[in-house]
Amino acid sequence: MDKDDMRTEEYSVIKQCMDGNADIYAVLVERYKGMVYNIAYRMLGDTDSANDMAQEGFISAYIALKDFKKNSTFSTWLCSIVINKCRDHLRSKKATVSIDAIAEVSVSKIATPEEAACNRQIRHGIQTALNELPEEYREAVVLKHIEGLDYKEMKDILGINVNALKVRTYRGREMLKKLLKEGGLFNE
Amino acid sequence: MNRDMELIHRLLDGELSEEEKRDILIKIGSDPVLKNEFKEIEKAIHTAKNSDRLIAPASFTSDVMGRLPIRKDSHIKMAKDFLFRGRVLRWNMATALASVCLLIIVFAGVFQFKGKHDLITYTNAPGESNITTVRIDFYSPDAKKVAVAGDFNKWKVDENILKRQENGIWTIEIPLKPGKYNYMFVVDGKVWMTDPNAESYQDDGFGFKNSVLKVAKL
Numbered sequence: 148m149d150k151d152d153m154r155t156e157e158y159s160v161i162k163q164c165m166d167g168n169a170d171i172y173a174v175l176v177e178r179y180k181g182m183v184y185n186i187a188y189r190m191l192g193d194t195d196s197a198n199d200m201a202q203e204g205f206i207s208a209y210i211a212l213k214d215f216k217k218n219s220t221f222s223t224w225l226c227s228i229v230i231n232k233c234r235d236h237l238r239s240k241k242a243t244v245s246i247d248a249i250a251e252v253s254v255s256k257i258a259t260p261e262e263a264a265c266n267r268q269i270r271h272g273i274q275t276a277l278n279e280l281p282e283e284y285r286e287a288v289v290l291k292h293i294e295g296l297d298y299k300e301m302k303d304i305l306g307i308n309v310n311a312l313k314v315r316t317y318r319g320r321e322m323l324k325k326l327l328k329e330g331g332l333f334n335e
Numbered sequence: 336m337n338r339d340m341e342l343i344h345r346l347l348d349g350e351l352s353e354e355e356k357r358d359i360l361i362k363i364g365s366d367p368v369l370k371n372e373f374k375e376i377e378k379a380i381h382t383a384k385n386s387d388r389l390i391a392p393a394s395f396t397s398d399v400m401g402r403l404p405i406r407k408d409s410h411i412k413m414a415k416d417f418l419f420r421g422r423v424l425r426w427n428m429a430t431a432l433a434s435v436c437l438l439i440i441v442f443a444g445v446f447q448f449k450g451k452h453d454l455i456t457y458t459n460a461p462g463e464s465n466i467t468t469v470r471i472d473f474y475s476p477d478a479k480k481v482a483v484a485g486d487f488n489k490w491k492v493d494e495n496i497l498k499r500q501e502n503g504i505w506t507i508e509i510p511l512k513p514g515k516y517n518y519m520f521v522v523d524g525k526v527w528m529t530d531p532n533a534e535s536y537q538d539d540g541f542g543f544k545n546s547v548l549k550v551a552k553l
Contacts (some may be wrong), residue, residue: 151525155492158527158541162490165540169403176396184391205399206474217485217527217541292383317344324379333378 150220157221157306161212169209176205179222182294183229188235189289192278200236204229223303229288230304237282276326291316343373347380370404426552443537458544466510467550476503478522485510485518485548493523519544 163171184202189196208215208225215224271280277285286305290296298309305312327333342359345351351359363370392398424460473481481497487509488494497520498503517537520528529536 149427155521155525155527159484159490159492162484162539166486166490168489169405170400172403173396173400176399180391180395180399181388185388194389197389198395201391202395202399202402206402206404209403213540216543238542272384273386288353288383293386294378295384313344317341320344320347320376320379321340323383323452324375327379327382328375331378332382 154220158217159216161221164209164210172209175221175225179225180205183225186226186289187229187233189277189293190230190273190285191236191281192274196236200232201229203232207232219303223300226290226304227306234282267296272327272330272332274325276330276332279326280319280322283315284322287288287312287315288319288323294322339369340372343369343376346373347377353501357454465512467513467552468508468510469548469550470506470508471497471530472532472550473497473520474503474504475505475522475528476519478505480523481545482521482524483507483509483518484521485545486516487518492524511550513550514552516546516548519545 157175160171160174162282180201182230183201184197186245187200191197191200204225208221208228211228214222219236277288280288287301290301291298296304298312301307301312307315339359339362342351343363346356346359347388363373469484471483475481478499481499482492483495483497484490484492495507497507497510499505516532517539520530521540522528527543529544530546534549535547536544537547538546
């Protein structure tokens with residue numbers, strides 16, 4: 148199924164949901180649960196919170212289906228909802244770090260040899276590094292390199308112009324590189 | 336961020352012209368520091384791209400579906416539905432004949448019926464007095480495929496496909512019970528279009544208009 152066919156089918160599913168056929172929403176949940184769950188996990192760093200926020204995202208999207216615009220894609224719209232949920236969750240935990248506060252990347256959490264040894268699992272290592280990135284850079288790196296989206300899709304999700312997104316992505320990559328290197332990931 | 340680093344990032348995104356690409360590759364080749372930066376950033380991207388993906392919990396979909404709220408119509412919508420919703424009237428032949436006679440007497444002349452929509456015609460399907468066959472036409476000479484999706488087929492886009500006539504008009508006949516139906520055309524499987532000749536229109540909740548078709552008992 149190409150993108151246009153998928154968009155047509157999804158629009159049809161949404162119409163049916165709005166007509167009261169809630170069961171068919173499972174089609175969209177099945178299709179996008181992997182993407183949404185992974186984005187939430189990479190943003191939040193733990194599976195329980197990721198599960199909660201991903202589910203919350205689907206439920207909020209369902210409630211707001213009447214606001215979905217036909218000329219956008221459901222996945223993009225859903226991602227923007229889930230990312231906002233993740234942002235709120237991070238703020239509620241006061242876990243964010245402002246960009247200004249990080250002139251130099253702090254690698255204290257992954258710098259010791261003992262911790263570096265524990266981080267030899269790539270998944271854990273990359274997540275540890277992502278957790279250290281400022282929220283804005285983390286969003287850019289997750290969407291661009293883990294979800295493989297292009298800048299236009301990222302713009303639709305994050306509502307930020309492409310040039311600003313590129314700057315965030317470039318800086319995010321450089322910080323990620325430094326964190327992975329100092330965390331021992333490049334020695335594998 | 337200096338110019339060379341910006342070019343390295345754009346190179347990694349595949350956004351450089353051939354000339355820019357050649358220039359920065361020469362620089363990378365001749366500058367060990369720049370070469371190291373390039374390799375490390377490339378490696379960081381590779382590491383991120385190839386990190387394992389998690390699988391959502393097995394109960395994820397059922398958990399979400401179990402938490403969906405039940406949709407409730409607003410009071411305004413309920414009032415509108417009460418006032419304007421299509422209704423099916425039950426009748427018998429005696430009542431119908433009496434009504435016709437009354438109309439003839441009252442108007443004492445010719446009773447003309449003219450549909451609002453000259454592209455839709457209504458005829459009784461043989462042997463089914465409560466079913467009306469509705470013909471829906473849509474002019475789209477350049478389309479390769481036209482379907483109609485609406486309340487009558489649960490908005491399925493591949494259930495009612497129109498047949499193309501020689502004059503660029505697409506046609507389908509659908510048996511329907513009396514009532515009010517929202518519908519739209521789906522052109523080439525991707526473009527949703529409102530019927531320009533519909534009897535009336537209704538907001539579809541997405542900022543567009545559904546075409547509305549009312550099927551009355553003849």
